[in-house]
Amino acid sequence: MRIYSPWLVLLTAAVCGVTAKEVIHTASLNFDGAGHNLSSQNNRGGWVNPEDLTPMPQCIAQQDQSTWLSAMTQCTGKRCTSHFGVFCTHHQWLTQLSCLSTAFSSDVIKGYLPYCSRSVLAKAQLYVWVREHTGRTWLVDVGDANELQNLSPASLAEGYAAVNVMYKAPTCLTRSVSALSMEPFHRVMASCSFTSTTLHTGNAARPWEYSGSLRSMIALDFETVGYDLTHHRIGYGNYFDKECFCSAFTIDPLQEPCSGPGQIDWTKERLWINATCGPMSLPDNWMDRLKTTEFAYIPIEDWHWPTCVTDMPKQVTGLTDQCATDACEIDSNGYCKVKRAVDRACFCHNISYRSCGGSCQIFETRIDYVKWLHGLCGSVQDWHGLPDDWRHLAVPIPSDMVPWRWTIQPSNTSDNAPITLPGSIESTEKCASNEEKLGSFALINIATFLAAYLGRRTGLHRITRSFLWHPHPWGWVSTGLLIAVLQLLANCLNAFLVQSTFGYEDTPVFQLMLLWCSMPRPAWLPILLITSQPFEAMNFSAAASSLLAEMILQLLSSYYIIMTVDYGLKHNFYFADMEGVERGTSAKTMYAGALLWFLIIGVAFVQLWRTIPIMNRLTGSGNLDLPKWQRSTQRASNNAEEPWAYSNEHRTRSGENSAHWKTKSRTLEETSLMSDKGGIHKSYGTLPTESQIDWASQKAFMNLHVVTAISMLLLWIAQWLFWGGFISLSSEEFCPPRLGILTAVWIVFSLAGAAIGATV
Ligand SMILES: *[C@@H]1O[C@H](CO)[C@@H](O)[C@H](O)[C@H]1NC(C)=O
Ligand SMILES: *[C@@H]1O[C@H](CO)[C@@H](O)[C@H](O)[C@H]1NC(C)=O
Numbered sequence: 001m002r003i004y005s006p007w008l009v010l011l012t013a014a015v016c017g018v019t020a021k022e023v024i025h026t027a028s029l030n031f032d033g034a035g036h037n038l039s040s041q042n043n044r045g046g047w048v049n050p051e052d053l054t055p056m057p058q059c060i061a062q063q064d065q066s067t068w069l070s071a072m073t074q075c076t077g078k079r080c081t082s083h084f085g086v087f088c089t090h091h092q093w094l095t096q097l098s099c100l101s102t103a104f105s106s107d108v109i110k111g112y113l114p115y116c117s118r119s120v121l122a123k124a125q126l127y128v129w130v131r132e133h134t135g136r137t138w139l140v141d142v143g144d145a146n147e148l149q150n151l152s153p154a155s156l157a158e159g160y161a162a163v164n165v166m167y168k169a170p171t172c173l174t175r176s177v178s179a180l181s182m183e184p185f186h187r188v189m190a191s192c193s194f195t196s197t198t199l200h201t202g203n204a205a206r207p208w209e210y211s212g213s214l215r216s217m218i219a220l221d222f223e224t225v226g227y228d229l230t231h232h233r234i235g236y237g238n239y240f241d242k243e244c245f246c247s248a249f250t251i252d253p254l255q256e257p258c259s260g261p262g263q264i265d266w267t268k269e270r271l272w273i274n275a276t277c278g279p280m281s282l283p284d285n286w287m288d289r290l291k292t293t294e295f296a297y298i299p300i301e302d303w304h305w306p307t308c309v310t311d312m313p314k315q316v317t318g319l320t321d322q323c324a325t326d327a328c329e330i331d332s333n334g335y336c337k338v339k340r341a342v343d344r345a346c347f348c349h350n351i352s353y354r355s356c357g358g359s360c361q362i363f364e365t366r367i368d369y370v371k372w373l374h375g376l377c378g379s380v381q382d383w384h385g386l387p388d389d390w391r392h393l394a395v396p397i398p399s400d401m402v403p404w405r406w407t408i409q410p411s412n413t414s415d416n417a418p419i420t421l422p423g424s425i426e427s428t429e430k431c432a433s434n435e436e437k438l439g440s441f442a443l444i445n446i447a448t449f450l451a452a453y454l455g456r457r458t459g460l461h462r463i464t465r466s467f468l469w470h471p472h473p474w475g476w477v478s479t480g481l482l483i484a485v486l487q488l489l490a491n492c493l494n495a496f497l498v499q500s501t502f503g504y505e506d507t508p509v510f511q512l513m514l515l516w517c518s519m520p521r522p523a524w525l526p527i528l529l530i531t532s533q534p535f536e537a538m539n540f541s542a543a544a545s546s547l548l549a550e551m552i553l554q555l556l557s558s559y560y561i562i563m564t565v566d567y568g569l570k571h572n573f574y575f576a577d578m579e580g581v582e583r584g585t586s587a588k589t590m591y592a593g594a595l596l597w598f599l600i601i602g603v604a605f606v607q608l609w610r611t612i613p614i615m616n617r618l619t620g621s622g623n624l625d626l627p628k629w630q631r632s633t634q635r636a637s638n639n640a641e642e643p644w645a646y647s648n649e650h651r652t653r654s655g656e657n658s659a660h661w662k663t664k665s666r667t668l669e670e671t672s673l674m675s676d677k678g679g680i681h682k683s684y685g686t687l688p689t690e691s692q693i694d695w696a697s698q699k700a701f702m703n704l705h706v707v708t709a710i711s712m713l714l715l716w717i718a719q720w721l722f723w724g725g726f727i728s729l730s731s732e733e734f735c736p737p738r739l740g741i742l743t744a745v746w747i748v749f750s751l752a753g754a755a756i757g758a759t760v
């Protein structure tokens with residue numbers, strides 16, 4: 001058998017003085033003997049060699065052994081073991097067995113019992129010794145050992161734990177004394193400890209000895225209490241009986257061994273007591289202010305920052321260091337495992353939503369930041385770091401859904417409100433309502449519409465032509481360019497008008513101008529008006545100039561519209577659920593408008609690509625922008641020294657159309673076809689029996705025309721959606737001042753554009 005359990009030995013040394021010292025002295029000796037047989041051949045007429053007696057039980061070794069030893073001494077005497085005749089040749093100190101049964105009376109045992117009966121296993125070990133040496137089946141009173149006869153694991157009512165858990169207790173606890181008995185922690189622990197099997201702690205071969213110098217029996221060994229007393233086995237090691245420990249060691253709730261709730265040891269102590277003895281050994285509210293990583297403390301390794309951490313000021317990022325402390329992570333057994341952690345309350349009380357600016361206040365990073373902050377501090381008592389309407393900040397706010405960052409606002413309001421919340425604006429100049437803004441657009445459209453329509457009907461173009469225009473037209477290209485430039489000029493002028501207003505000095509002129517290019521204009525109208533006329537009478541150059549102007553403006557507006565589509569896709573506005581998002585519908589409208597615009601442009605281009613090869617084949621040239629017979633139209637009109645369209649239209653209305661346009665068409669087609677495809681001759685009669693190629697050409701052109709007109713109309717609708725959504729989305733951030741003047745400028749320029757367009 002091995003000798004081990006150094007801490008038990010040391011412990012006994014501390015408790016038992018001289019004898020124990022000798023135990024340590026001889027502790028290096030090994031013993032490999034059989035059991036003890038008191039009635040062995042060493043039994044010399046009721047006297048036995050002390051070393052054949054069973055070693056001292058653990059609970060006796062841990063107490064003052066003097067009574068025990070004197071009882072043994074009293075039964076020990078010098079006996080002659082070898083005779084030669086009447087002479088004695090050899091003396092030996094022997095112990096009389098019958099004496100022991102009287103020496104170890106209940107009175108002697110009584111003194112040792114309180115300590116020995118703390119642990120049922122220790123008591124059982126004592127009982128076995130007493131029964132063996134005295135033959136009694138009780139210790140002090142009859143029947144007091146009945147429960148010890150048949151031990152089982154269930155006899156340890158509260159179970160047991162490894163002695164090693166002692167190292168999980170703070171030193172202030174292990175150095176303290178029990179409030180009840182003033183007994184030191186270690187001593188209580190020793191009294192309740194046992195080993196997996198009975199072990200010897202000293203000289204097992206010679207557990208007892210008579211010391212002549214001390215004139216007393218001394219113990220050179222004692223046996224530890226073994227779990228095998230329960231007839232069951234457990235893993236090798238040192239254990240202690242929880243019931244024994246928890247009843248013997250108590251703490252005073254008013255004066256706990258480890259003081260100060262702020263100290264980690266205080267938490268360690270309470271957790272240790274709870275894990276070992278259960279919550280009943282602690283005050284009712286023992287869990288208050290525990291420094292555990294359950295909630296109040298966040299282990300450093302579990303700490304994470306929101307994405308906008310790079311924009312956080314040093315005071316905030318440094319908080320994790322300032323608020324770092326030790327806290328207990330409760331292990332599976334309920335004991336404390338000290339971890340470096342951040343004090344949640346300390347951190348939260350030093351941070352609020354306003355602590356971080358920059359990207360922490362912008363859209364997705366803001367949403368992430370708000371959620372992080374709420375998750376971190378939302379349940380911390382007395383923390384009010386988030387604004388009352390923080391739930392609005394945790395979803396996209398209207399300004400997040402505008403794809404660009406500039407605004408048209410008086411600078412005074414944008415200064416003190418980094419994020420503009422609805423209702424937080426106290427504009428110095430009242431912002432025009434959304435209806436007014438959209439109304440001004442409608443007004444411009446109606447004016448342009450009327451101008452184009454009435455102009456065509458009343459011959460406005462003739463008047464404008466005679467006043468403004470050189471009789472020789474500049475051609476559709478220059479007209480188209482001019483119309484576009486006029487529109488840009490209007491935008492530019494207005495942007496400067498806005499910028500020159502007090503408080504609007506920061507207005508980005510160029511961006512505003514570009515954005516206004518996407519304003520809905522009824523450009524489809526001139527094209528549609530032409531389509532309503534008979535084919536041969538159509539003024540294609542007017543349409544072409546109008547188309548060119550529109551193409552230039554749409555090209556410019558594509559910048560913001562494509563930006564919108566891109567932004568919408570990137571931030572998932574097209575597919576995300578906008579339920580509960582403030583002005584989500586407006587945003588959806590705006591993004592839908594932009595997407596519609598994008599799709600229409602795409603489809604129109606596809607249509608164009610499909611039509612152009614036909615046109616090329618028909619016109620026989622690679623000149624895409626102006627088909628042959630349109631040029632011939634111009635030529636014809638030039639030759640006539642009179643606007644072709646006008647005369648044509650005029651005649652149409654005055655009833656002599658049929659004959660005329662047949663002639664016209666004949667000229668037209670002859671010019672066109674003869675010049676390029678001279679080989680093809682057709683007959684032109686009074687009935688419109690037209691050549692196949694001519695018919696195809698017309699059809700292709702009509703197709704192109706219809707596609708263009710419809711695309712324009714749809715683009716116009718898309719732009720209305722875009723602007724309608726945008727204006728209601730950013731009603732406070734898009735506040736151009738002097739709306740009336742701006743509108744007037746646009747109307748004037750649009751009318752001028754319409755007039756120029758009509759002159760071609
Ligand atoms: C003790 O001795 C008796 C007789 O001397 C013997 O019958 C018994 O088996 C012994 N017991 C042990 C455990 O050696
Ligand atoms: C306290 O002990 C009980 C039972 O021993 C256990 O259920 C509980 O989780 C422990 N409490 C803490 C905070 O560890």
Ligand SMILES: *[C@@H]1O[C@H](CO)[C@@H](O)[C@H](O)[C@H]1NC(C)=O
Binds near residue numbers: 322323345347349
């Ligand atoms: C703020 O942080 C400091 C440490 O930087 C801490 O001492 C203080 O208690 C915290 N404030 C609050 C209200 O918790």
Ligand SMILES: *[C@@H]1O[C@H](CO)[C@@H](O)[C@H](O)[C@H]1NC(C)=O
Binds near residue numbers: 411412428503
């Ligand atoms: C802001 O408005 C106040 C009056 O409300 C005015 O005194 C101040 O000059 C304005 N500041 C700016 C930058 O326009």
